[in-house]
Amino acid sequence: MLPTKRNAKHNSVREVEGSFPIHFHYTAGISTEKFFLGLKEKKILGNTCATCNFTYLPPKIFCEDCFAELGNDTYKEVPQTGILESYTEIYYDFRGDKLETPYFLALIKVDETDTMFYHKLIDTENPKIGMKVSAIWNDDRKGSIHDLNGFKGI
Amino acid sequence: MQLTGESMEKVAIIGVGVEGFRPEIRDLSYKEMVYQAAVKAYSDADINPREEVDTFISCEEDFSMGTSITDEYAPDQLGAAQRTVHTITGDGIQGIVAAYMQIKTGMFDVAVVEAQSRSSDIKTHNQIQHLAFDPLYARQFDAIYHSAGALEKRMYTSEFGVSEEAIANVVIKNHENALRNPNAAYGMRLKEFDVLEAEMVASPLRDTEISSSVDGSIVVVLANEKVVKEKDSNPVWIKGINYATNSPNFDTREWKKAKYAELSAKKAYQMAGIKNPHDEIDVFEVDDTYAFKELQHLEGLGLFEYGKAAEALMNGEFSNKGSTPVNVSGGVLGMGNAHDANGLQRISEIVEQLRGHAGRRQVKGAKTGLAFSWRGVPTTAGAVAILSKE
Numbered sequence: 270m271l272p273t274k275r276n277a278k279h280n281s282v283r284e285v286e287g288s289f290p291i292h293f294h295y296t297a298g299i300s301t302e303k304f305f306l307g308l309k310e311k312k313i314l315g316n317t318c319a320t321c322n323f324t325y326l327p328p329k330i331f332c333e334d335c336f337a338e339l340g341n342d343t344y345k346e347v348p349q350t351g352i353l354e355s356y357t358e359i360y361y362d363f364r365g366d367k368l369e370t371p372y373f374l375a376l377i378k379v380d381e382t383d384t385m386f387y388h389k390l391i392d393t394e395n396p397k398i399g400m401k402v403s404a405i406w407n408d409d410r411k412g413s414i415h416d417l418n419g420f421k422g423i
Numbered sequence: 424m425q426l427t428g429e430s431m432e433k434v435a436i437i438g439v440g441v442e443g444f445r446p447e448i449r450d451l452s453y454k455e456m457v458y459q460a461a462v463k464a465y466s467d468a469d470i471n472p473r474e475e476v477d478t479f480i481s482c483e484e485d486f487s488m489g490t491s492i493t494d495e496y497a498p499d500q501l502g503a504a505q506r507t508v509h510t511i512t513g514d515g516i517q518g519i520v521a522a523y524m525q526i527k528t529g530m531f532d533v534a535v536v537e538a539q540s541r542s543s544d545i546k547t548h549n550q551i552q553h554l555a556f557d558p559l560y561a562r563q564f565d566a567i568y569h570s571a572g573a574l575e576k577r578m579y580t581s582e583f584g585v586s587e588e589a590i591a592n593v594v595i596k597n598h599e600n601a602l603r604n605p606n607a608a609y610g611m612r613l614k615e616f617d618v619l620e621a622e623m624v625a626s627p628l629r630d631t632e633i634s635s636s637v638d639g640s641i642v643v644v645l646a647n648e649k650v651v652k653e654k655d656s657n658p659v660w661i662k663g664i665n666y667a668t669n670s671p672n673f674d675t676r677e678w679k680k681a682k683y684a685e686l687s688a689k690k691a692y693q694m695a696g697i698k699n700p701h702d703e704i705d706v707f708e709v710d711d712t713y714a715f716k717e718l719q720h721l722e723g724l725g726l727f728e729y730g731k732a733a734e735a736l737m738n739g740e741f742s743n744k745g746s747t748p749v750n751v752s753g754g755v756l757g758m759g760n761a762h763d764a765n766g767l768q769r770i771s772e773i774v775e776q777l778r779g780h781a782g783r784r785q786v787k788g789a790k791t792g793l794a795f796s797w798r799g800v801p802t803t804a805g806a807v808a809i810l811s812k813e
């Protein structure tokens with residue numbers, strides 16, 4: 270349940286206001302940088318551990334299963350279609366504020382990959398698990414996860 | 424390497440103190456709140472913390488406490504100033520595992536574990552949970568953190584055919600059980616309609632299926648056999664204990680099954696010599712942060728095949744008079760979500776049950792109990808403890 274807000278009327282000596290402001294620039298790293306640069310060029314890059322015959326999306330520099338390093342030659346462009354594996358309609362934002370326009374988030378198994386890809390589901394009237402979806406690109410691509418607008422049911 | 428229960432001394436819980444749980448504890452600071460629980464635990468254990476406790480473990484997280492390096496503030500309210508103290512950024516059962524192992528080394532006779540929740544102090548609790556998401560991918564979509572629970576619920580229910588009615592009945596059962604628990608914040612009687620007609624937070628997850636936060640603290644005292652014999656305590660023995668994490672990443676984690684429950688339980692059963700948990704364990708306290716999680720966790724713990732716990736619930740098997748009592752304390756839904764103190768909530772109920780001190784919610788003849796905690800989204804971390812009177 271969404272957290273309740275404390276009653277505004279209170280005895281002021283009972284609490285002292287404070288905050289915890291922390292800011293970062295998170296380093297993307299080798300595999301994510303490649304992935305983001307791929308998105309800019311309208312390419313979805315995954316990579317494959319040949320030993321495990323397992324394709325990661327997004328790509329990683331190591332296989333979670335056998336822990337082998339996945340080098341430059343393991344990257345490949347994967348199809349821009351996949352299967353809808355799960356979805357949720359979001360009614361609140363990350364602050365807990367009610368959204369005027371709810372939107373869908375989804376887990377998609379992109380074709381020729383073995384992982385779940387987390388992104389938006391857009392322009393899809395009656396989403397159903399198992400339906401085919403296709404990537405929709407943003408015209409203004411900067412090398413970020415938002416270069417994809419999301420996936421759409423087909 | 425395997426943890427086995429064979430070596431050296433046995434370890435028992437000899438004292439538990441609870442302060443709360445309430446939606447808000449505004450008259451006490453966090454230190455005063457922990458002090459209240461500590462005094463009760465030491466009185467229960469017949470222990471003087473300033474002289475007889477050898478090691479203290481505090482389970483807390485900087486962001487939730489609003490202070491960086493918050494561990495530095497853990498000792499004094501536990502009677503641990505100028506003593507051996509360390510902190511764990513994790514659930515209370517992980518703290519119990521650490522205490523268990525420290526006693527097993529033979530270096531320590533008595534250990535204390537503490538966990539607390541001050542969620543009403545946090546004005547931006549949703550953001551803290553949001554900040555637990557991967558910053559490069561999942562956090563980019565700015566959704567309420569329950570989105571991860573919602574995606575998982577849809578995967579679980581559609582894969583195993585679990586009905587919304589069954590999930591609603593977890594909510595109903597646990598809030599009703601909470602009415603019999605003086606430490607529970609959210610005792611109430613609900614009808615299926617009340618649960619199912621509630622507003623969606625992130626579909627298919629409704630407001631009523633999501634546990635509400637509380638303030639409170641729990642302190643647990645553990646000791647070896649030597650101390651148990653010396654003291655006039657009421658011991659509950661730790662028979663098996665373990666914890667496990669599935670993949671932290673959305674792309675590679677298991678979404679349908681509670682893999683972390685499977686992994687941790689397998690090792691804990693092995694340690695406790697339990698072959699059939701459903702028949703050999705009398706009472707269960709299992710994480711129900713989201714209502715569907717109670718069912719999925721029971722299945723992960725090996726009590727039922729996936730998708731089959733719902734039927735047992737609907738047959739009344741999980742009530743305190745049923746064959747498999749589950750969350751007679753009210754669980755996280757009924758007692759309130761105490762975050763990293765949830766595991767100690769589960770432990771405290773099992774201790775009460777095995778001691779026969781659970782009052783109107785007592786499970787008759789309970790000799791062995793299981794406590795299971797999950798750290799909540801976006802984690803895939805779980806911990807299990809099997810306790811016994813013998």
Ligand SMILES: [Zn+2]
Nearest residue numbers: 318321332335
């Ligand atoms: Zn591999």
